[in-house]
Amino acid sequence: MLKVKNLTKKYDKVLAVNKVSFEIGSGEIGVLIGPNGAGKSTTIKSIAGLLRFDGEITIDGKPNKSIEAKRVFGYVPETPALYDSLSVWDHLEFIARAYDLQDWNDTAEKLLARFDMDDKKNKVGKDLSKGMQQKVSICCALLIKPRMIMFDEPMIGLDPKAIKELKEIFFELKDSGCAVLISTHILDSIADVWDKALIMNKGEIVFNSTRDDMALNGESLEHVFFSKTEGEGEAG
Amino acid sequence: MSPLLFIMRKTLKNRTKEVLKKPVLLIGYLFIAVFVISMLIVSFVMPSGLIRRGSNDLYTGIVTIVFIFMYYTTLKLGIEKGSTYFRLSDVNLTFTAPIKPNHILLYGFIKQLGGTLIFLFVALCQIPNLKNNFDMKHYGAWMILLATVFYALSYPLISMVMYSWAAKKSGRKKILKRALDVMALLIAGVVLISLFSTRNVVVTIGNVFNNPIARYFPVIGWTSSIANASVNGFTTEFWVGLLGMVFLILGTIIGLYRAILDYYEDVLEGTEFFEAARKAKREGKNLTFGLKVRDSVKQKLSGTGASALFFKHLLELRKTAYVLFFDRSSVSVIIAAIMFRLAMPKGVQEVSLSMVLFFALYMLLLLQMQGRLGTELEKHYIFLIPASPYQKLFFATLAEHTKNLIDGIFLFALSGILFKAQLVNVVSCIIAYTLSGAVYTYSDILTRRLFGRIHSKGLLLFVKVLVNILIIIPGGVASAIVLLITENEFFMICALAGWSFVLAVTLFMFSAGILNNLETVN
Incomplete structure (x- = not known):
């Protein structure tokens, strides 16, 4: 579903991402992990079509910046930013219009209820806490019923109930055949949800493996993470 | 365009509702409205040149200096950080949506029209002072406001084009910034040389900024010439300036609209920067925002308690x-x-x-x-x-x-x-x-x-x-x-x-x- 081939991104003279390639299949949950400055956000922003890059990114077989690709992917950014004067419901209505969704009201109501936002439908963006803004941002991305979805540090600012709901949603998305890519640097938050782990360090993918393969080799994600990001000496 | 028009319509409606619901806010805005209307009336009705009648050359010089300063600072920032019509909410929700980038650009431009109001307010506050000191035509205030609108619409477009060009190759940013600095230094040099010979600031300002090169210089000269019509009348330079600015703005928009656009990255950094600046302003930190902090300063902290x-x-x-x-x-x-x-x-x-x-x-x-x-x-x-x-x-x-x-x-x-x-x-x-x-x-x-x-x-x-x-x-x-x-x-x-x-x-x-x-x- 998501194919990234030789993705390279340079800011002036700084090489932020260097020839990164990976794939996330339908019904697969991939996690993109790495220390601060590893190039995760640049990778995510490139996939979301916000940056120019060298290489090739396709979503459902279409170039990621095409209108067709945009119709099928959702994006939850690291920093939720809502329109100050638009209510929670207005945001959902905007998304429904922008993606030309039909019969979306029911889905929107259910999503808001899951995140305890159903009583805040009329609150405007600037009156929401950061956590609430994050919930609206997630609802907007889910409303389109995406075939591929990206979450950039999705747990930050969420309350325990919302984190629990979100984890359930990850599994529901997987069951529905959606490809999910989660970027984070908090390993504990995604410990039990991932199928494929992609570890980035210094702009490169330094590890790419599935949960099954790692289980066969007796590797733990935390151990591999530290061995790959803190130098071979510690890998032991 | 329909989803984007939805955002604008809803924003306007919700803001109006919010103001109507909060009496303190309503009184505040009514007060501002009364103040602005009074300023408008004073600006347009008050006679001109009563206190003194400064020369038209001095007026032209002051106006040109102001626009040079405004374009220089905003374009330099634009080259460094990119320029933007957008908020972070636009980046997160519209840039990733299946909407044509050209439509999003047009939406940004329409939003910027609203943004010109603040510039108009600042310009409006200067009009009584200018009328007191210069002999302005009866339509003079309109010309100042018109020039301000052209400035407010043109600088983000020019910044966007310059940033877009500079971002494609390393070193170009430096070239553009140096070019701006060289131009500023040249102007300062000419002013100093003239000042040395005339030994009179007023005469120097008139001499340096009231010559054909300054009047017809693209963008800065054009904008100043529109404002200068308030004392000089509808001269050739006014019409050249007006047409120049109209063609520049329309041409850039049409060019960008028709091009296969990939400008999201160009506005991303600018949007993040201005979002941070807005936050700093809200928190009362705009005086210190963006200032370079010198690590080399070493000083031990002392004092106890308060x-x-x-x-x-x-x-x-x-x-x-x-x-x-x-x-x-x-x-x-x-x-x-x-x-x-x-x-x-x-x-x-x-x-x-x-x-x-x-x-x-x-x-x-x-x-x-x-x-x-x-x-x-x-x-x-x-x-x-x-x-x-x-x-x-x-x-x-x-x-x-x-x-x-x-x-x-x-x-x-x-x-x-x-x-x-x-x-x-x-x-x-x-x-x-x-x-x-x-x-x-x-x-x-x-x-x-x-x-x-x-x-x-x-x-x-x-x-x-x-x-x-x-x-x-x-x-x-x-x-x-x-x-x-x-x-x-x-x-x-x-x-x-x-x-x-x-x-x-x-x-x-x-x-x-x-x-x-x-x-x-x-």
Whole structure:
């Protein structure tokens, strides 16, 4: 579903991402992990079509910046930013219009209820806490019923109930055949949800493996993470 | 376009509803509306050139200098950070949606039309002053507003194109910035050479900026020529400027609209930067936002209890200032105040220093409105320090007073030499400037204490300016009366200083209570 081939991104003279390639299949949950400055956000922003890059990114077989690709992917950014004067419901209505969704009201109501936002439908963006803004941002991305979805540090600012709901949603998305890519640097938050782990360090993918393969080799994600990001000496 | 029009329609509707629901907000906006309408009426109805009739060349020069400064600063920032019509919410929700980038650009441009209102307001406030000093045509005010609109619409477009070009290859940013700097240096060089031969600032400004190259120079010359129609009438340069700007704006938009657009990255950095700037402004930190912090400054912190705040502020000031406390606000106040005096008629030589003082206080009012203490009040530390609120307030503002004192010494020593003033007048101006700075600082805190719960920071800022103007007026009136009676500038400045001292102490006593409770600030 998501194919990234030789993705390279340079800011002036700084090489932020260097020839990164990976794939996330339908019904697969991939996690993109790495220390601060590893190039995760640049990778995510490139996939979301916000940056120019060298290489090739396709979503459902279409170039990621095409209108067709945009119709099928959702994006939850690291920093939720809502329109100050638009209510929670207005945001959902905007998304429904922008993606030309039909019969979306029911889905929107259910999503808001899951995140305890159903009583805040009329609150405007600037009156929401950061956590609430994050919930609206997630609802907007889910409303389109995406075939591929990206979450950039999705747990930050969420309350325990919302984190629990979100984890359930990850599994529901997987069951529905959606490809999910989660970027984070908090390993504990995604410990039990991932199928494929992609570890980035210094702009490169330094590890790419599935949960099954790692289980066969007796590797733990935390151990591999530290061995790959803190130098071979510690890998032991 | 339909989803994008939905955002604009809903935003307008919800904002109107919000204002109607909150009486304080409604009163505030009604007050601003009355103020703006009054300004509009005054600007358009008042006769021109009653106080004096400055030459059209001087007017042209001033207008051109203002536009050079505005284009230079905004384009330089645009090259560095990109320019943007968008908010982060647009990036997150519209850039990733299946909407054509061309439509999104058009939506951004329509939004920018709303953004020009603030520029129009600033321009509107300058019109009465210009009408008092120059012989403007009856349609002059319209021309100033028209030029302002063209400026506000063109600079983001030009920045976007320049940034887009510069971002494609490393080194191009430097080339563009150097080109702008070279142009600025060339202009400064020509002004200095002319000044050397004429030894007259007014004549120099007229000579340098009122020649065909300046009048027809793309963008800056065109914009200035539109504004200059307010005194020169509809000359050829006006029509060239008008057509030039129309073609530039339309051409750039059509070019961008028709091109296969990939501008998201170009506006992303700018959007993030301006979002951070907006946040800093809301938190009262816009005076220090974006300043380079010099790591090389090494200074040990000292002081205990409340006085630790003072030494911390000294260190912060030293890290962001050019030399000692000399930062961009010092430079702005000093240059603007001296330039103001130089542009005034020669017949008022005996009150030269007080003219510099009054204009410097006007500038300080605008610059200090979002002072450093605002940053301190946004954090919890000052509230937790185990000391009395009076001690904390005194030490938390002492660095600001010290800075004002040093700026004052620079400004009035320089003015004293330039205008051959007496030493007692120089000293009294320094004291009056420092004390008036204290009035601004403490009235800012008191306004926060009284109106801190107003959610609109813009409205709060407006209230602060108004409060300051109202409390400083009696001092101004008293000093004018003293001047009439004594005919001595020294006594006039002393009257202002005396009033400022009384005000500063009173405001200090009433505002210290703000440090008892964080809730009164936020």
